[in-house]
Amino acid sequence: xxxxxxxxxxxxxxTAGPEILRGIDFSVDAxxxxxxxxxxxxxxSTLIRCINRLVEPSAGxxxxxxxxxxxxxxxxxxxxxRGIGMIFQxxxxxxxxxxxxxxxxxxxxxxxxxxxxxxxxPRADIDRALHILxxxxxxxxxxxxxxxxxxxxxxxxxxxxxxxxxPRLLLLDxxxxxxxxxxxxxxxxxxxxxxxxYRVPALCNxxxxxxxxxxxxxxxxxxxxxxxxDGPVETIRKADLDEIYAMEVx
Amino acid sequence: xTVLARSRTDVVLxxxxxxxxxxxxxxxxxxxxxxxxxxxxxxxxxxWSRLGGGLGVLAGVQRFLWLxxxxxxxxLVPAVETFMMATLGTxxxxxxxxxxxxxxxxxVTPSRFIAYPIGRFMxxxxxxxxxxxxxxxxxxxxxxxxxxxxLAVAMRSVGFISKITAEAIENIDPKPVEAIxxxxxxxxxxxxxxxxxxxxxxxxxxxxxxxxxxIRRSAVMGLVGAGGLGLVFFxxxxxxxxxxxxMVILAILALIAVxxxxxxxxxxxxx
Numbered sequence: 357x358x359x360x361x362x363x364x365x366x367x368x369x370x371t372a373g374p375e376i377l378r379g380i381d382f383s384v385d386a387x388x389x390x391x392x393x394x395x396x397x398x399x400x401s402t403l404i405r406c407i408n409r410l411v412e413p414s415a416g417x418x419x420x421x422x423x424x425x426x427x428x429x430x431x432x433x434x435x436x437x438r439g440i441g442m443i444f445q446x447x448x449x450x451x452x453x454x455x456x457x458x459x460x461x462x463x464x465x466x467x468x469x470x471x472x473x474x475x476x477x478p479r480a481d482i483d484r485a486l487h488i489l490x491x492x493x494x495x496x497x498x499x500x501x502x503x504x505x506x507x508x509x510x511x512x513x514x515x516x517x518x519x520x521x522x523p524r525l526l527l528l529d530x531x532x533x534x535x536x537x538x539x540x541x542x543x544x545x546x547x548x549x550x551x552x553x554y555r556v557p558a559l560c561n562x563x564x565x566x567x568x569x570x571x572x573x574x575x576x577x578x579x580x581x582x583x584x585x586d587g588p589v590e591t592i593r594k595a596d597l598d599e600i601y602a603m604e605v606x
Numbered sequence: 607x608t609v610l611a612r613s614r615t616d617v618v619l620x621x622x623x624x625x626x627x628x629x630x631x632x633x634x635x636x637x638x639x640x641x642x643x644x645x646x647x648x649x650x651x652x653x654w655s656r657l658g659g660g661l662g663v664l665a666g667v668q669r670f671l672w673l674x675x676x677x678x679x680x681x682l683v684p685a686v687e688t689f690m691m692a693t694l695g696t697x698x699x700x701x702x703x704x705x706x707x708x709x710x711x712x713x714v715t716p717s718r719f720i721a722y723p724i725g726r727f728m729x730x731x732x733x734x735x736x737x738x739x740x741x742x743x744x745x746x747x748x749x750x751x752x753x754x755x756x757l758a759v760a761m762r763s764v765g766f767i768s769k770i771t772a773e774a775i776e777n778i779d780p781k782p783v784e785a786i787x788x789x790x791x792x793x794x795x796x797x798x799x800x801x802x803x804x805x806x807x808x809x810x811x812x813x814x815x816x817x818x819x820x821i822r823r824s825a826v827m828g829l830v831g832a833g834g835l836g837l838v839f840f841x842x843x844x845x846x847x848x849x850x851x852x853m854v855i856l857a858i859l860a861l862i863a864v865x866x867x868x869x870x871x872x873x874x875x876x877x
Contacts (some may be wrong), residue, residue: 456618456622462833474626475622475626476626478620479615479619480616482615482622483615486615486618498618499621
């Protein structure tokens with residue numbers, strides 16, 4: 357069953373500018389951990405940001421959980437966003453806040469402004485945060501400031517924040533590009549395990565083809581704004597991958 | 607297991623509650639100090655009977671609203687003079703800032719024990735004396751007119767420009783400097799090739815910002831007899847021509863708006 361359906365998605369940032377995405381179609385199933393691969397500038401980040409409307413598509417259709425994403429605005433759009441956990445390449449933590457506050461900020465979509473101002477989160481949120489922090493292996497760092505942590509630990513905070521949202525979909529934007537190879541594998545393994553445990557489908561941008569083949573069950577390949585590849589990992593041939601990345605060897 | 611998790615939640619909740627109480631305490635303290643300031647400086651220190659009620663205040667304000675357009679032709683020359691005072695003062699300030707910044711930057715200063723303290727001291731002196739005081743000093747020294755205004759603006763600019771410059775020099779990336787040394791460059795070449803290109807955007811941005819501020823400063827120089835729009839302002843005030851005062855204020859506003867636009871584009875161009 358497809359939970360996300362994208363049809364003929366097109367994006368251009370400036371009215372006269374070049375088209376970044378040129379008619380992308382794909383769907384994501386409820387048990388997918390789907391990789392989006394492609395060279396720099398292929399439109400991976402733009403694609404993933406269209407799903408939660410951080411980027412405004414210029415044409416096409418995005419149906420998420422049976423809802424037309426492009427039709428939403430204001431409160432409705434925020435309700436959609438709080439159900440989509442996003443994990444970023446540079447972690448996007450608030451450095452000056454504690455690990456706990458960063459993780460709890462994942463609940464802001466469910467929290468009123470006044471409660472947010474006083475950092476007054478319900479007991480259930482604290483419970484959930486402690487549980488998730490255990491799961492990502494950060495229970496010893498709860499009160500540390502986010503900038504005291506190493507890269508891998510920081511990304512674990514990012515993962516915990518995304519899971520706090522009780523997400524129905526995870527969007528990962530190059531989650532391991534800022535990490536070294538060993539830590540990258542750890543982090544991918546962790547996300548994969550958690551996604552399975554919480555039964556959340558994921559859409560994951562990656563640069564590293566090897567990691568994609570290793571951790572994802574499906575691969576979508578982008579090149580220069582077009583979809584060049586789409587299928588289960590088992591069916592992906594090396595020649596196809598080489599073709600996608602051929603442009604990068606410049 | 608659940609019992610353990612519960613108690614951990616309680617620990618976190620307690621810590622958060624304590625911190626929240628601390629934060630609220632700080633807010634309350636700030637509010638109390640603010641209230642005390644309001645009470646002692648405004649509420650207790652104003653002669654409310656002399657205000658003559660809301661109508662009296664309005665009557666005082668409305669005098670300024672009858673614009674005196676006959677003044678317009680007499681504003682152009684002082685406006686240009688103000689503009690030039692700001693520009694010349696900033697340029698002179700830049701020149702004066704060079705040695706001060708050189709002395710006051712730890713990594714390039716000629717001597718840490720003599721030149722460095724001198725440089726730092728000059729920065730402080732320049733900034734701790736108000737521009738009007740500088741203007742008073744120079745009016746006394748060189749007489750009335752725009753010249754004391756230019757000198758005052760320049761003196762006042764040195765502190766900021768040289769401080770930012772010195773800090774930029776101290777924060778440069780040492781690697782290019784090492785490279786220029788390694789190719790056999792002399793002291794001047796090291797500075798010119800290794801340091802100046804690195805700090806140039808910061809310096810130019812600062813100078814433009816300072817020029818922007820100096821337009822404001824030049825506009826009040828006339829209050830102590832150093833020319834420009836301030837002099838017209840002073841005369842209108844002395845004649846109790848409140849409409850004229852407003853005209854001068856509007857002229858200053860227009861001048862500053864022009865400066866704002868120019869500096870916006872200039873800053874864009876240098877970064």
